Amino acid sequence: MEMFTSTPGFCPSCGSIFPPLDASKNVTCYNCQKSYKPDVFGDQIVEYTIHFNNYDPEKLVKTKEEQDTSPEGPIVERKCSKCGHDKMSYATLQLRSADEGQTVFFTCLKCKFKESENS
Numbered sequence: 001m002e003m004f005t006s007t008p009g010f011c012p013s014c015g016s017i018f019p020p021l022d023a024s025k026n027v028t029c030y031n032c033q034k035s036y037k038p039d040v041f042g043d044q045i046v047e048y049t050i051h052f053n054n055y056d057p058e059k060l061v062k063t064k065e066e067q068d069t070s071p072e073g074p075i076v077e078r079k080c081s082k083c084g085h086d087k088m089s090y091a092t093l094q095l096r097s098a099d100e101g102q103t104v105f106f107t108c109l110k111c112k113f114k115e116s117e118n119s
Helices: 064-069
Strands: 075-077 087-093 103-108 114-118
Touching: none
Parallel strands: none
Antiparallel strands: 075 087, 087 103, 103 114
8 A cells, every 4th residue: 555655666555665785676665664666766776886995904013114204294385484395284173162174284294393373
């Protein structure tokens, strides 16, 4: 018995939004547990594959040289106030209350001098 107008992507029995297709190429409603063929999505079916990153703990350990040369975040053109180098990496944190700006931490790529700016 259909209680809802059939809209692609929603269960015709209970109206819940459908999860992605399962391994059997059908879709099972999380709410009412009824199973439907893929045509319940209408023309909206898009096949996709999820690729997970491989976890390699040895790649997480950096040598001292890699630690010294790798940037600590995205790189921006900003002049270091200590050595004058024109590239710095940066990271942001919300250290003050939510209605105030974030704090930006800059690190010189050459001398590793650190400075901060309240934005």
